[in-house]
Amino acid sequence: MATEKINIEEFLSLAKSHPVLDVRSPGEYNHAHIPGANSFPLFNDEERKVVGTTYKQKSREQAIKKGLDYFGVKMRKMVEEAERICGTDKTVLVHCWRGGMRSAAIAWLLDLYGFKVYLLIGGYKQFRRWALEQFEKEYPFHVLSGYTGSGKTHVLTALQKKGGLVIDLEGLAHHKGSAFGNIGMPQQPSQEMFENKLAVELYAAFMQQIPIWVEDESQRIGDVNIPIVLWKQMRNKEVFFLDIPFEERLKHIVEEYGKLPKEKLVNAVIRIKKRLGGLETKEAINALVEDRTEDSFRILLSYYDKWYLKGLHNREGLETLLYKIPCKTVEASNVNLLLQQHQKQ
Numbered sequence: 001m002a003t004e005k006i007n008i009e010e011f012l013s014l015a016k017s018h019p020v021l022d023v024r025s026p027g028e029y030n031h032a033h034i035p036g037a038n039s040f041p042l043f044n045d046e047e048r049k050v051v052g053t054t055y056k057q058k059s060r061e062q063a064i065k066k067g068l069d070y071f072g073v074k075m076r077k078m079v080e081e082a083e084r085i086c087g088t089d090k091t092v093l094v095h096c097w098r099g100g101m102r103s104a105a106i107a108w109l110l111d112l113y114g115f116k117v118y119l120l121i122g123g124y125k126q127f128r129r130w131a132l133e134q135f136e137k138e139y140p141f142h143v144l145s146g147y148t149g150s151g152k153t154h155v156l157t158a159l160q161k162k163g164g165l166v167i168d169l170e171g172l173a174h175h176k177g178s179a180f181g182n183i184g185m186p187q188q189p190s191q192e193m194f195e196n197k198l199a200v201e202l203y204a205a206f207m208q209q210i211p212i213w214v215e216d217e218s219q220r221i222g223d224v225n226i227p228i229v230l231w232k233q234m235r236n237k238e239v240f241f242l243d244i245p246f247e248e249r250l251k252h253i254v255e256e257y258g259k260l261p262k263e264k265l266v267n268a269v270i271r272i273k274k275r276l277g278g279l280e281t282k283e284a285i286n287a288l289v290e291d292r293t294e295d296s297f298r299i300l301l302s303y304y305d306k307w308y309l310k311g312l313h314n315r316e317g318l319e320t321l322l323y324k325i326p327c328k329t330v331e332a333s334n335v336n337l338l339l340q341q342h343q344k345q
Contacts, residue, residue, distance in 0.1 A: 149249030
């Protein structure tokens with residue numbers, strides 16, 4: 001079989017059915033990679049550094065020889081690892097940083113062994129160019145809004161179960177958006193990895209040509225940022241606001257966050273001390289220490305309501321884009337009220 005070179009969209013289409021082998025070093029892969037790709041390094045981080053230094057200080061030929069010193073002893077193990085990853089699938093997709101020697105070496109080896117190999121033209125660098133292009137497109141976004149504690153994520157999950165198209169920005173970011181948003185969540189991805197995951201989801205959603213539901217977010221979600229062009233686009237779309245009484249939202253917040261470790265809650269309050277104010281910070285922390293969780297969260301929810309209202313109204317043309325949906329309490333079934341309001345538009 002001959003190795004076949006393909007473009008990024010062909011590559012991503014085939015990646016739905018066949019394994020992707022990212023042959024860059026572990027450090028490169030761990031920083032960011034094509035979502036779903038397997039780490040399959042030709043060189044470890046130190047070997048990559050040595051080969052790169054040899055290339056710069058000596059010559060291309062000397063670098064190749066040095067690379068062969070590392071590659072030669074690994075060939076059998078790499079073939080066996082490819083078999084383990086692929087199982088009975090003898091088709092595999094391969095890429096390195098820019099479609100150069102590393103991916104060519106692995107492609108040659110696996111092709112020699114009997115795999116059907118597809119090689120990404122331009123490598124990961126080409127994927128990144130493609131990913132950034134996705135943020136420039138115009139999307140049919142519908143934005144679900146509501147004060148903190150409105151259960152927006154639960155409503156979006158229910159919407160997805162009903163066949164709605166949802167992109168879970170907080171899920172991709174591994175963060176729930178507030179100062180408390182990282183508690184109990186996995187480590188956040190790098191900015192680059194967040195963008196990669198978002199780009200792939202946007203591309204898949206765009207192809208369906210139906211409304212894409214997203215939660216109303218600040219541009220920053222924890223330590224990652226929604227690409228500014230995309231975020232500005234979201235700020236100019238229809239907003240469906242779950243209007244839920246303060247006390248109902250407070251009850252929901254106490255249930256959802258009240259069981260979290262007290263030390264982490266205190267640390268989260270300290271992080272917003274500057275905006276919350278010294279007195280209210282002290283009162284919120286004292287209430288937590290004294291197991292008066294509801295009193296503490298009442299202070300914090302009032303603070304978040306103020307900031308959310310400011311962000312909500314900091315949009316152009318809000319009066320023609322905002323649809324309020326009165327809800328009695330916080331529950332996933334509010335999705336039915338959302339769909340009724342959406343159908344009226």
